[in-house]
Amino acid sequence: MLKTEEAAVVQVEHGINANLALRLALRKRTADAVLRIGVIAVVTITSVFLLFPVIVTVFMAFDARDYIGAFPPTSFSTQWFVQLAGSDFLWSAFKTSLLLATATTIASTTIGACAALAISWMTPKWSDLVTTAFLSPLVLPGVIIGFGLLMFLSVHDGLPVFAKLFAGHLIIALPFAVRLTLVGLAGISETLREAALSLGANEIQAFFTITLPLAKNGIAAGAVFGFATSMDDVTVSLFLSDFNTFTLPVALTSLIRSSFDLTIAAAAVALMSVTLLLLIVLDRVLGLERAIGRKT
Amino acid sequence: MSAARSKVLLLLPAVAVFALLLVAPILMVLDESFRAFEPGRIGSVQGASLTLANYAELLLPAYVQYFAQTYFLAFCASVVAVFIAFPISYCIARTESPSTRKASLSAIVGLMFLSALVRVYALELTFGSAGVLSPVMSFMNINPNGRQYINFVIVAGLLHYAIPMSILILFGAIQNLDPRLIEAAQSLGASALSSHITVTLPLCTRGIFSAFVVSMTLGVSAFIIPWILGRGRVLFISNLIYTRFSEVADYPSGAAISIVMMVLSLLMIFSMSRLATSFERT
């Protein structure tokens, strides 16, 4: 009698435990499912939100009307692309922009990565201060940087406009290089480098075998941001361009400010196509994963 | 090569660039901000008298409101951007198929090359009061002409930059994580959500703060987005500065606003940076 009672109690206890474990597992599974659905919803909504304007832009680029009418367009034509292809004004601007962005990217990535490396070796107190200083161009409106540089550089009259633009773009691209290299470096465990050092590698060897390969993502991301920033900057370039040397966004802004012309939509579509092409080339030559993500 | 010397050598080019191309010009702007302005002229006249009037003016409630509005909207956009970007970035970093990852990354980098001007006009055509979504708005009884709605559209415009940017910034941080940590936590019975909160998030603190600070600073200095999406009714600080510099040629006043904005923003990133460091240590 007693035994069976005990057995029953044990059984009940066992049942409770099993039930609890089951309930916990179930709860975990529902929680995971809810999270998964939530994430899928976020990804879907965000994708639609981000891509919708791209689709609208493509429609705008093929709009046959010569004004901004209600969406969607009533008839289509390629007139804006014809105008884009025939515009010397935009072509020369595009070439300047491309050259400028390339020069800016190379300079800002090199200088920024070096600085980030030095910062990563500092004590937190110092690194905070220095990082803040280097990020400051990000918080300054382009208007101040452009205007300040214009006043400052006009003292040196002989400077070519391209050099002035380069100076302006360098200062706005540099924070990305510094910040993103730092992010890349932050993930690297200090112990790896120390291990390499203790195994007899010198600082330089440790840098090239451990730090650089691991920080590559950050540096590459900084370069991508630098290039994009330089290609897209309006405000700083607006102040520093002159009438013989000007960037694509400045040329487009003149078009948009003087009379809204859908050539800019065509230009955007063309730019996106060029970017896609670049990415494909980058992927074939380097592997996109290696350029942006990490796959060592 | 001593560590201290190499540190200095590595920092030198960046410091030189900053001193020459940022500090010196800003000092000129600072000087301009204390000059008296004579209406109808372009900028301050040579040898104009010194004054504090350009700063005193900013204490008027109307101007305090412009600052508050700019920082508030930029803050909202940054918080939302990080919240949305984190799971997306995580999915991209951890997806099984390399081609999905490649396609997503290409799309995001491609988005960053979408011209700012075109992007803003496209958003206007989508969310504007005569936009594609206007039937939806009237169905949901939203007044597309109200100030709240305009604020919402501006935040949407800011997000259109901030989300792809945050995704890319967080991507680097998440890639550097060891996926086995999460697996370990989950095999010990933690749910996906709690394991991410206790394991993934703390390890990505740097990245999250970075994404937030970059979004916030870009938001605060946004110019074209409020200029067009704000319909001229909601103004950001940059718009005020631009008007001073290029429409009315009152440089001294524009310079004063710029200086105040710069100081506020530097304080903000500095404190965020300190906060991130203290989070990391605990």
Next chain:
Amino acid sequence: MFSTRRQFLKSATSAAALGASGSLATTVGARAEDTITAVDWGGNYANEIKKLAAKQSDIKVNWQLHAGGAMAILPKIKAKWPNPGIDLLTGWDPSWQMIAREGWAEPVTTERVPNLADIPHKLLVKDGSGNVINIPRTISAMVWFYREDIAPFPITTLDDLLDPRLKGKICFPVPSLGSNLQMLSLALHKGGDERTMEPAWEFMKKLARSGNIGRIANADTDITTSITSGETCLSIQGASAPIERARNFKIRILSKMDKESGFRTFIYHEGWCVLKGGHTDAAFKFANFAIAPETNAEFNRAISGVPVNIKSKVSDEIKPITFNNEEMERFAYIPDWAFLSTQTDAWMKRWEQEIAPLL
């Protein structure tokens, strides 16, 4: 246009063969002598003036566009002075006042610009030392207009702007755009003028509170875009744009309305000034060519403006902005531009403090 095309060809050829550089050196040399840099408005204006320039071969022009209003370029010139890099600059009444005060313009004389003799002297602006600084090319007018197809009712007076049926349907320019002629209309309607703007601010506050303003325009294109997309239906703008839009939309231009309606029309002119320190002779030569009777008529026909040359013919399309003497008296108002150009800063600040928060 020529210089940029040449630059384009230059890079194309240099990519193909190095031998081309010999011949290019000569063209570059020639360019330095008679190529001028001119800044014009974009869109229609730029296309038409380029067509005009293609009809002559003496002067080559590097065409550039204003990146904002007429004032936005002035800071850039200031920073580069005394080597602005611009020879021929387009502007209008208020910007002449600024340029006159800075003393940037090369004096214009009939010896250097013979066709100036056929241009009404009333249009000429003088600087402090009594020299003429501008070469007019177009007379136009700032006009109120609305889209009849989407306006909820026929708009007949400025007081209609407060009608609740116009909720969100007005596009109003900021004071820095168009020298605040929009608020001057309000002032004139309520018994004020450019020096007595108080009534205008009162009216403006009511208008801002009414919620009828759907967009505040910062640039000319904001107005055009807002009207064509159907966001708003009523605004005030230089007549060229609404006349051109009238080809696609049912637009009513309120240029010939009685004084009681409050819709006043403001006559202005635009044209060029030649900046000191550049290729002044070539710039004057081109300007002289562009204001000859034939060329001036052709240009203005294309941009829907009134030619300044009294010997030029006027096209039919611009009837809403051509006035005979009696009409001029009834509908038009010519403000004190010199005074207006000194007020923009103060008006803009007052707008930011009192009007913008109500919108």
